[in-house]
Amino acid sequence: MAQHNPWPDEGNTGHIWDEDLRELDNPPPLWWMLAFYAGLIMIVFYAVYYPTIPLVDSHTKGVAGWTQVEEYKEDFEVLNNWRERTFAAEEEKLASMDVADIIKDDELRAYAVATSKVLFGDYCMACHGANGSGNPNFPVLADDNWLWGGSVKQIEASLEKGRVGNMPAKGMMGNLNDEEIGQVADYVIALAADEADSEQYAAGKAIYNGKGLCMACHGPQGKPVAPNGATNLTGSIPRFVGVPGNLQADRRDSVIHTITYGVNVKKDGNYLPETRRAEMPSFKERLPDADVNIKRLAIYVHELGGGQ
Ligand code: HEC
Ligand code: HEC
Structure with a gap:
């Protein structure tokens, strides 16, 4: 800012930057003042006409009786x-x-x-x-x-x-042990990958068609014979993912969980906490x-x- 004012008579405020950039003290233009007063009048008008002023537990209603909800x-x-x-x-x-x-x-x-x-x-x-x-x-x-x-x-x-849908826990008779559940799970995963005919899944296939009676609902080849609520196990999109509490669990753990706890299984009228829930209202x-x-x-x- 300059030390002294080389333009003492032009009515500047004495604030000068970059040698000649001055702040003047002119009144605002008339049109601006008119717009300003018109704005003030509109504020009063709106405040009276529309709901405006908040009160303790309501607000002024305005003389027009207008509400947004009414208009909607x-x-x-x-x-x-x-x-x-x-x-x-x-x-x-x-x-x-x-x-x-x-x-x-x-x-x-x-x-x-x-x-x-x-x-x-x-x-x-x-x-x-x-x-x-x-x-x-x-x-x-x-x-x-x-x-x-x-x-x-x-x-x-x-x-x-x-x-x-309903699927009993641990096979139709509820009598599969953990080893058998692991084997039939591998067979089910192979069904979706179209590799189930391989010799290495023979044990799982035998359980699927025999002791577990999975085929009664899921069909002999993993496809239900007629729609009955059971998943088509040859589909490429898994019906259930992860295990409850961990959606990232791998596919084998997920399938083992479904076989172990079933779908919509109830005990004494309540759903088992671990059972898969599947309910279309x-x-x-x-x-x-x-x-x-x-x-x-x-x-x-x-x-x-x-x-x-
Ligand atoms: C009484 C009929 C029934 C029997 C028996 C049955 N299931 Fe199921 N299964 C279902 C139903 C119902 C569902 C769930 C369908 C849904 O809600 O989407 C299901 C779902 C599944 C799923 C989930 C599929 C996925 O993509 O996540 C697997 C895996 C499965 N069953 C495997 C088996 C195996 C293995 C057996 C035999 C040990 C078996 N099921 C026996 C009816 C049955
Ligand atoms: C609260 C969650 C929920 C809502 C909301 C819901 N659904 Fe469902 N729906 C499900 C579940 C879970 C199943 C699978 C039931 C089973 O596994 O037996 C399902 C199954 C279905 C099926 C049968 C699918 C099949 O493969 O046969 C149809 C069709 C369907 N829903 C349509 C709808 C439509 C349309 C709406 C909206 C009006 C709707 N659902 C709303 C959860 C829901």
Whole structure:
């Protein structure tokens, strides 16, 4: 800053930088002051007109009686009325037709899929992942392996009734020892890798078809003969990953855990703490307009990629 002021008469503040850069003391322009006062008036107007000032346990309501929630509700109703008028014919058909017929109609099918995305996001995605791509220990819906069947009627039934699979601990009779469980686990892993015919898995294969009676549910070649809730063991995507408390545990430990503790196994009316839990809730009571929305979602899931 300079020591003395070479421009004493121009009304500068005496602050001078870089020899000639001065701070002047001019009044603000008129337009700026007008805008400033207009702003003050608007503040008072808004404060009186809209809900504004916080009180101890509420706030001033404003003379306009406006609330954001009210406005949202009004807009929503306008949109809903428009939707109902525009898609009345489609909704009527979804309500009255059978899913098996709806899915054969290209336009209705596309309509059902398009109107399911938000529903799926709200009600299904938390468990089944975006677009049904699965989450650890929740089944993938976008592949062609089905626990309970992939026809649109079977999918509809899964949604309507819910599904709870059951696998006894330690084989059908509950009598496999740790060594046998290890052998049958190796055989199961080989089934998924398509190497199960190798001589080294003969012991596991014998247990699978004999003492463990695994084939009763999982089918003689690892594929259930008819959908019964059991996993297709030849599929490339594991149904369960890790062990409870450690999702990183390797595949063999994971399979051994499933065989040792079973799926949804109860003792004295309570689930065993270590058993695999697999429960698809019924959506009959959970979904709004369930009779139409279950059909819509069944078609959506069927179209995700793996429908049969
Ligand atoms: C709380 C978690 C959860 C939610 C929410 C959920 N599901 Fe499921 N779903 C499961 C589980 C677990 C299974 C596997 C049941 C079993 O193993 O028997 C399943 C199974 C299914 C199946 C059968 C899959 C097959 O392979 O046969 C379908 C279809 C399905 N769900 C669709 C849906 C749809 C559509 C929604 C949304 C309306 C939904 N689910 C919401 C957990 C859930
Ligand atoms: C009473 C029917 C039943 C029997 C018997 C049965 N399972 Fe299962 N198994 C199931 C069901 C149900 C599931 C779980 C399906 C689901 O919820 O996704 C399952 C799941 C599995 C899984 C998990 C698959 C994965 O990818 O994580 C393995 C492994 C398995 N079973 C192996 C066996 C073996 C080995 C035996 C014989 C010792 C056997 N199961 C006997 C019904 C059965």
